[in-house]
Amino acid sequence: NHFIGIDIGSTAIKLALVNEHSQLVGVHVTDSGSLFHKNAREALRVLLEKHGLQREQVKYVIATGYGRKLFKEADDSISEITANAIGAHEAGKAFGGVRTIINIGGQDSKAIQIDASGNVSNFAMNDKCAAGTGRFLDVAARNLDIDLEELGDYHFNGKGAPLSINSTCTVFAESEIIGLLANGHGKEEIVAGIHYSIAKRTVRLAKRVGIEDRIYFDGGPALNKGLVAAIQDELGRELVVPEHPQTTTAFGAAILARSEFLSENRED
């Protein structure tokens, strides 16, 4: 028996496949595009094919994320906060357990505090302002004409100190970045400055919920090692970054899919 969690975000669709022992069997990530629903169904098909599974072998599917309501194929749906907490709690066990989750998404950022059992005890979220979200990274990468995936390398290759980006607003920061480039500053130092700008906002958000070790960092931007370094520097603490930071929330939904299925089909 297999179980799937599908996290339909504003930027990407993420899937996680687990077996009946709650072990992660595989993940799949694809762009959300404009046809969420169609792309989500296709992504599910690709994941099954990749692992040689038939649809019937997947007993339960839980959807989460921004587009979860539009995905009718799921057996149930759950909020991102809860799914992220379940996923981070489970994945965090390998690191000795985590109590704070920092999630940076394509269009939002969250800080979640969980107790020792993985229940959400507090959370804070920003989904109103693009600053401090993945969107700021997209915009900045475009202004600098470099790929999103290259940001991490640029961060560590600067000869000088990170430049400060004074505008907290993404729109005003764009002009600042263009001005810094025009004044001959290096892309490396600008990228590091951008990472520190996001790091400062992220740490402020995390402080609102209270920071307890260990701190788990997930969401697509957690793949960016430069951003990870900047947040660690601002926090003065280490972060636990999982191997697949994009799919923690989908993994949490898959874990829940398994337990919901088991409780519905318990043989008493």
Add this chain to the structure above:
Amino acid sequence: NHFIGIDIGSTAIKLALVNEHSQLVGVHVTDSGSLFHKNAREALRVLLEKHGLQREQVKYVIATGYGRKLFKEADDSISEITANAIGAHEAGKAFGGVRTIINIGGQDSKAIQIDASGNVSNFAMNDKCAAGTGRFLDVAARNLDIDLEELGDYHFNGKGAPLSINSTCTVFAESEIIGLLANGHGKEEIVAGIHYSIAKRTVRLAKRVGIEDRIYFDGGPALNKGLVAAIQDELGRELVVPEHPQTTTAFGAAILARSEFLSENRED
């Protein structure tokens, strides 16, 4: 004897020329560009030439705005808030006197309350977030591929009701605008929606300082009749919009230049 106020903003440089009776003789507006200082000097030269004046005939120059510190040719400088209050108080006399000033600039927005003598009694300012500033109009006009000057006409030419723009963030609103276009909505209804979005924020800012009649609206975006209509609708009151809304602050600086000169050169 003549006096000049020069308002060096992030987007435009505005100059006002007054005579010894505090009457407005002429104005000049030009882009700030990247060389503020050079462009300000050139703008001053152009204004003098336009009115057949020699530099010596201008007895006193006061600079205001974002770039005022960089303009060494001025005899003195003053904050935008004070200059705007002086200018609106003076210009407002023709309308029976004004007590509230709403100013939308290229990168900020302000609400200023003045007493019957024109002194600032309260003010609120947003210069941290592009939403609710002229920048949002620039970005939206670019997304819609229409000129800034055309926004007013689009506003009034819609066949349907203004569309609501749900994102308060300029960055997220950009995606929303692109989505509305993709779904076949008319630019007219989108433009009206944008104006209402800015109007709502503006009224919220004005309420923070307290709104007393009459309400004077200045800054470049006050040239946009669609935005004026949207703000009036949200306020449920009329606005006083001067003929040259861009130069009220420069006018205030010029008025002050005259009175500083007169008090320094008083013959007792």
